[in-house]
Amino acid sequence: MLAGAVVLWLFVNGAFYFMSRIRPGRFDQTYAPHILIGGGIILPVVILSALLVWGLGILTDPRRPGDGLVVRVTGEQWWWRVEYWPEGATEPIISANEIRLPAGQRAEIHLTSDKVIHSFWIPALGGKMDMFPGRDTMISLAPEKVGTYRGQCAEFCGASHAWMAFSAVVMEPEAFDSWLEAEAEDAVEPAGDAALRGRQVFLSEGCGACHAVRGTEAVGQVGPDLTHVGSRQTLGAGRMALTLEDLTTWISHSEALKPEVKMPAYDLAPDRLDDLARYLEGLK
Amino acid sequence: MAEHRPDRNEDRHEFSEEQASLFRITFGPLIWALHFLACYGLVAVACAKGADIAMVRILLLLGSVVALGGIGWVGYGAFRQWNVVETGDFVHRRGHAEDRHHFLGHAAFLLSIISAIGVIFVSLPLVMIGGCQ
Numbered sequence: 325m326l327a328g329a330v331v332l333w334l335f336v337n338g339a340f341y342f343m344s345r346i347r348p349g350r351f352d353q354t355y356a357p358h359i360l361i362g363g364g365i366i367l368p369v370v371i372l373s374a375l376l377v378w379g380l381g382i383l384t385d386p387r388r389p390g391d392g393l394v395v396r397v398t399g400e401q402w403w404w405r406v407e408y409w410p411e412g413a414t415e416p417i418i419s420a421n422e423i424r425l426p427a428g429q430r431a432e433i434h435l436t437s438d439k440v441i442h443s444f445w446i447p448a449l450g451g452k453m454d455m456f457p458g459r460d461t462m463i464s465l466a467p468e469k470v471g472t473y474r475g476q477c478a479e480f481c482g483a484s485h486a487w488m489a490f491s492a493v494v495m496e497p498e499a500f501d502s503w504l505e506a507e508a509e510d511a512v513e514p515a516g517d518a519a520l521r522g523r524q525v526f527l528s529e530g531c532g533a534c535h536a537v538r539g540t541e542a543v544g545q546v547g548p549d550l551t552h553v554g555s556r557q558t559l560g561a562g563r564m565a566l567t568l569e570d571l572t573t574w575i576s577h578s579e580a581l582k583p584e585v586k587m588p589a590y591d592l593a594p595d596r597l598d599d600l601a602r603y604l605e606g607l608k
Numbered sequence: 609m610a611e612h613r614p615d616r617n618e619d620r621h622e623f624s625e626e627q628a629s630l631f632r633i634t635f636g637p638l639i640w641a642l643h644f645l646a647c648y649g650l651v652a653v654a655c656a657k658g659a660d661i662a663m664v665r666i667l668l669l670l671g672s673v674v675a676l677g678g679i680g681w682v683g684y685g686a687f688r689q690w691n692v693v694e695t696g697d698f699v700h701r702r703g704h705a706e707d708r709h710h711f712l713g714h715a716a717f718l719l720s721i722i723s724a725i726g727v728i729f730v731s732l733p734l735v736m737i738g739g740c741q
């Protein structure tokens with residue numbers, strides 16, 4: 325593609341240079357039809373045909389069947405509901421706002437959406453695929469290199485569309501397997517007094533009406549599953565970093581950080597807010 | 609109208625003939641449009657209903673051959689009407705009835721070329737993808 329662009333650039337600028345420097349002045353009219361028909365019709369038809377055939381040839385690649393792992397991603401406003409279905413699984417492993425994939429394997433990403441059209445895109449790993457309410461689409465990705473790649477919603481979906489991102493973390497297959505095992509577990513017990521108090525705040529403030537933390541009475545499904553929120557790399561679907569500081573900012577200013585977000589901003593006493601953030605950060 | 613006797617109806621006659629070839633210039637694009645519609649419609653319905661896409665594909669590819677044949681036929685007729693081999697006229701500068709006649713043939717001929725390219729482009733996915741992925 326780059327080579328093609330370079331050739332095109334050289335050609336256009338070369339023609340311009342030729343016209344303006346090498347042979348300024350009027351051209352012989354008799355060339356005109358040849359240039360028009362050759363350069364305006366025949367050449368584009370040939371180039372476009374070749375590109376079309378080439379493009380169709382690689383079009384089926386992102387729809388190739390995967391090696392076993394299926395990740396179901398649902399576009400929400402403005403976050404990502406994620407389910408892992410390893411080969412043979414009868415129920416999913418629930419997560420959110422981050423996608424982990426084993427390197428060297430082709431995983432199928434099954435996509436859908438709750439209300440409006442979103443588009444799933446990890447530029448470093450493949451093309452985009454739209455997510456439609458009530459319809460399933462699929463893109464399969466075969467990442468090769470271990471690393472973290474940014475994913476982004478690529479279809480305007482409302483006020484906080486630009487803040488709808490995620491990390492795609494590609495891991496060694498063994499590391500991925502043990503991560504997935506841990507992800508399937510219930511939430512860890514809070515470590516330390518502050519975190520224990522934080523869990524109390526979480527439950528008493530009604531966060532559990534929207535968020536699930538498996539192993540506690542919080543089973544809400546409106547917002548992202550927080551069972552292992554502390555192990556994610558970002559907070560609020562790529563909005564911030566997952567640090568104590570950003571956690572407190574998020575809880576107290578969610579509506580300012582993401583316009584029209586469904587999560588209300590909480591005006592908590594500083595010590596309670598701090599405990600809450602510690603609890604969430606500890607949910608590895 | 610061989611002897612060109614002045615005739616009050618001469619213009620009208622010629623005009624009605626041009627009306628026919630005015631229609632004729634749409635035939636190439638029309639075949640293209642119908643082919644396009646058949647391809648997109650049938651494939652969409654077949655994939656949504658889980659019908660046998662292989663059959664649909666063969667059917668549509670046959671349709672492509674027929675469409676190309678039809679366009680070729682229209683194009684050939686238009687080429688004869690243009691009559692460039694005898695006149696060598698690419699420009700149709702004079703506004704005579706005969707020029708109009710040739711011009712419409714010329715236009716129909718070019719349109720059938722682009723229609724043929726269109727039909728080929730629309731058929732390519734049938735050849736190269738051939739499924740509902």
Ligand SMILES: [Cu+2]
Binds near residue numbers: 402442443477480481
């Ligand atoms: Cu979106």
